[in-house]
Amino acid sequence: RVVVITEDHCRPDRDWAANLLRELESHPQSVVTGCAVVNGSDRTVIDRANFALTFDRFHPSAFSASAPAIAGLAVRAAWLPVPLPAGWLEFAFLPAMQRLPGVVRMCPTAVTSHIQSHGYWGSIAAHFHNGRSARGFLWEFGRRASRWAAVREGMVMARTNFARYRATPLMLRSCVALLIAAHATGIAVGAMAGGGKSAHRLT
Helix, strand or coil: CEEEEECCCEEECCCHHHHHHHHHHCCCCCCEEEEEEEECCCCCHHHHHHHHHHHHHHCHHHCCCCCCCCCEEEEEHHHCCCCCCCCHHHHHHHHHHHCCCCCEEEEEEEEEEECCCCHHHHHHHHHHHHHHHHHHHHHHCCCCCCHHHHHHHHHHHHHHHHHCCCCCCHHHHHHHHHHHHHHHHHHHHHHHHCCCCHHHHCC
């Protein structure tokens, strides 16, 4: 009846799935429930920047995310197609669910650790490919904005995200800026040339 999803580089807490299921089942009108995410790779500044840029809204101590991340969610099986097309969950299903009142729930007591360390250059490359594949999937699933509109979207995203980190330490702020620039560049390239093989280069 319910499909529970995480990523292969995440380590859920012991009661993670039970808490997700409890939240979903206690709200019969809901379709999908998302979890909180903590950083399981924080030894280097670039790893902390990678987590901050992607998951800071999902940390249990400052939980403000309004929609699930792919790192952890539970979905009523009746709403999922079989087979599940690549990118459909993130770029078609979840945005559509957010437009329906009461169907998306968030559960801060369900926690998973995001363990991902690509190193300095690997992190930059990962954010580039993330941005490029995202733009490619958005195009595939109906977000057919003009190419230059997508480039502007990348630039706006870069300015908006960077503004959130102005008060952080210089090294973290510098690494966040590099990752934002890489992601925005990926969006622009995806708009101009499509998603390419970027989705297959993400781990």
